[in-house]
Amino acid sequence: MDAVQLSFDTPVVQIGGTVISLGGVAIGLVVLLGLVVIAVVLGLRRSAGLREEARIAAEAAAGERAREMESRFAEIMGAQAEMQGRMATIAEVFGSRQSEINKSINERLDGMSQRLGNTISEQTKATHENLSRLQERLAVIDTAQNNIQALAKDVVGLQAILSDKQTRGAFGQARMETIIADALPSNGYAFQPTLSNGVRPDCIVHMPNDAPGLVIDAKFPLEAWNAIREAGEPEAQKQATQRFRRDVEVHIRDIADKYLLKGETQDTAFMFVPSESIFAEIHENFEALVQKAHRARVVIVSPSLLMLSLQVVQAVLKDARMREQAHLIQGEVVRLMDDVVRLDERVRKLQTHFGQAQRDIDQILTSADKVTKRGAKIEALEIEAEGSEPPAANAGTENVAPMPERAGRLKLHVND
Structure with missing residues (x-):
């Protein structure tokens, strides 16, 4: 025991005037170890307490958040219920509004259909009236055209017509009358009229404005021309040619003496040749006859030339009639334009509707x-x-x- 105590008393460290023995060191170590153990125990207890406080605080926070979420969820459910009520109200309002709009649209469509029906009926009636007026005027025009037209005469065969002198003269007269009747109105000419000197020309064409008439003669000497065609020998052909020239000269002189009457007829007369070939032959081989006829104020005309001359006369007559009937035509045109304007106004009204x-x-x-x-x-x-x-x-x-x-x-x- 003493040996142990001596050992504990054995000095170990000397610090200044203080000597620390081995036993003091051991006691210090024991005290230090006890302090460490106490510190560890106190730390463990404090850590357990902190963890318990943290757990309690977390549970409190979780409860608070749960209560807050429940409150917000209740608010959202209430807002949703309120919104559903508003949606139902809006749907009901829109349903009633749509019914009113459909009713208004149907009423407006019915009124519009009725107005359109009335407008179309009025326009159809007006159109029928205008068409009736136009048909009446077209009927008047057709009647006037039928009155203006002239009937053509039948012509027998050329061989039968030229059988004798009298028939050949009738052939020229008939052909001339056919051409004139086709070209002029019935009051624009006269066949076989009697002049103041007692002679009767084949035709006289009445000129407008009381001007003297134009005399047309159709008595062309075809016998002499046929004699030229039938002559076989040169001497006979020469004699037939002289005869034809003489007969034509006599005929031209007779026309100038009988039909050119001052103040009663034109100062020029037509001598009608019933064949284009004879007309061409005269101008080609009998130039002296053409010149003599020109000096005597007698114009030799073929069927085509007579037709052309009559077309000129027809244009003059038509112009005269137009001038005479100008006021009637103007009145008809004015009435026609009134109808056209009225029709245009009604069509524009219909277009507006x-x-x-x-x-x-x-x-x-x-x-x-x-x-x-x-x-x-x-x-x-x-x-x-x-x-x-x-x-x-x-x-x-x-x-x-x-x-x-x-x-x-x-x-x-x-x-x-």
């Missing part, structure tokens, strides 16, 4: 399209809270906005 009807239908279609789109928007309606944010983890003390204020910030999103 149709244009107005088209514009009304376009507006109705636009309104119906808008109603359809709005109905589709109501069916596809979505609800979203404008500016809403998810709740924060530490929002336990956050103030929740009242339900009316939050409902006021709700935004309706519609898929167009």
Whole structure:
């Protein structure tokens, strides 16, 4: 024991004037170890207490957040119920509005159909009246044309007509009368009239404005011409040619002496040749006869030349008749223009009615399209809270906005 004590008393460290023995060192180590053990035990107890406090605080926070979520969920459910009520009210209002719009559209369409029917009936009646007037005037024109037309005469075969002198003369007369009757109105000429000197020309054409008439003679000497064609020997042909020249000269002189009467007939008369070949032969081989006829103021005409001359006369007569009937024509034209203007006004009125009807239908279609789109928007309606944010983890003390204020910030999103 003493040896142990001596050993504990054995000095180990000397610090200044203090000597620390081995036993002191051991006691210090024991005390230090005890202090460490106590510190560890106290740390463990403090850590357990802190963990328990943290657990209690976390449970309290979780309960607070749960209560806050329940409150917000209740608010959302209330807002949803209120919104469903509003949607039902809006659907009911739109349903009644759509019924009123459909009723108004139907009434407007019925009125428009009635107006269009009345307008079309009036325009159809007016058109029938105008067509009736036009048909009456066309009937008057057809009657006038039938009165102007002249009947053509039948011509027998050329061989039978030229059988004798009297028949050949009748052939020239008939052909001349046919051409004149086809070209001139019935009051524009006269066949076989008697002049003041007692002679009777084959035809006289009445000129307008009380001018002297134009005499046409058809008694061309065909016997001498046929004799030239039938002559076989040169001597006989020469004699037939001289005879033809003499007969034509006598005929030209007779026309100039008998038919050219001053103040009663024109100072020029026509000698009608019934064949184009004879007319061409005279101008080619009997130039002296043509010159003599010209000096005697007698014009030799063929069927085509006579027809052309009569067309000129017809134009002159038509111009004279037009001048005489100018006031009647002007009156008819004025009445016709009145009818045309009236028809144009009625057509324009009908066009205006149709244009107005088209514009009304376009507006109705636009309104119906808008109603359809709005109905589709109501069916596809979505609800979203404008500016809403998810709740924060530490929002336990956050103030929740009242339900009316939050409902006021709700935004309706519609898929167009």
